[in-house]
Amino acid sequence: MIDSLITSKTRVKLLLKFFLNPENRSYLRELSEEFGESTNAVRVELNRLAEAGLLQSQDEGRTKLYKANTKHPLFPEIRAIVTKTLGIDQLVDQVIRRLGNVELAFITGDYAKGIDSGLIDLVLVGDIDRAYLQSLIDKLEKMIERKIRVLVLKQEEFEKIGEKFCSEGLLLWNQLNPNFHEV
Structure with a gap:
């Protein structure tokens, strides 16, 4: 686009x-x-x-x-145009809001570095409906013409390894402030 x-x-x-x-x-x-x-x-x-x-x-x-x-x-x-071009706005609205108890969501990897590699790495923290997540991702991948790779962590798991995502990733969603979109 x-x-x-x-x-x-x-x-x-x-x-x-x-x-x-x-x-x-x-x-x-x-x-x-x-x-x-x-x-x-x-x-x-x-x-x-x-x-x-x-x-x-x-x-x-x-x-x-x-x-x-x-x-x-x-x-x-310009940032809004860039995120719409990559489909990140659709990812936030259609996936995160409908998945259950999403506490945090991050984009990591190439997209967090500003590289359009065609692969979006997404980290979700919380109690996620994985079957529903997969069905949404299948639909979204066709819409945005990019592959989405997801890592789902429970809060306890995130507390052990989450610092990396906080420092290297782009925060998309924060349950404490659901209207907040870093991207």
Whole structure:
């Protein structure tokens, strides 16, 4: 969807990278390798996005690090477009809200890093109806044209290993604040 509006594939990749997870910080060569694009193609798009104020850059030694400008007035709208493009908004609304007692939900892996790999890793914490979860995932995978891999943990299990998800994942759902969507 987004690639029909924005014809530069490199620009789309940059928007996904930085606006899905605004904590991402990357430099030119790292992005070039990750995207499999020339440094010149990535540099041109980084410069355009920085000139538009959508990205911020910061010099660290001899390298320039880029990140999303979360203070830009269009940041929330661009982020919403990115999450809709990836189908994350549908995932939250159609899966999490109907599964029983979902205490927390995280996206981990490539999507948490802003990489559209076609595989969404989802961690759910709580008492989940697994049969219903699988039926929803089967439907959603067809709708969003991405594979969804789910790890379901009980609260006790999450307390043992959950710190990794908190630090590396994107929080989608928090039972204490069900209207909260980090993404």
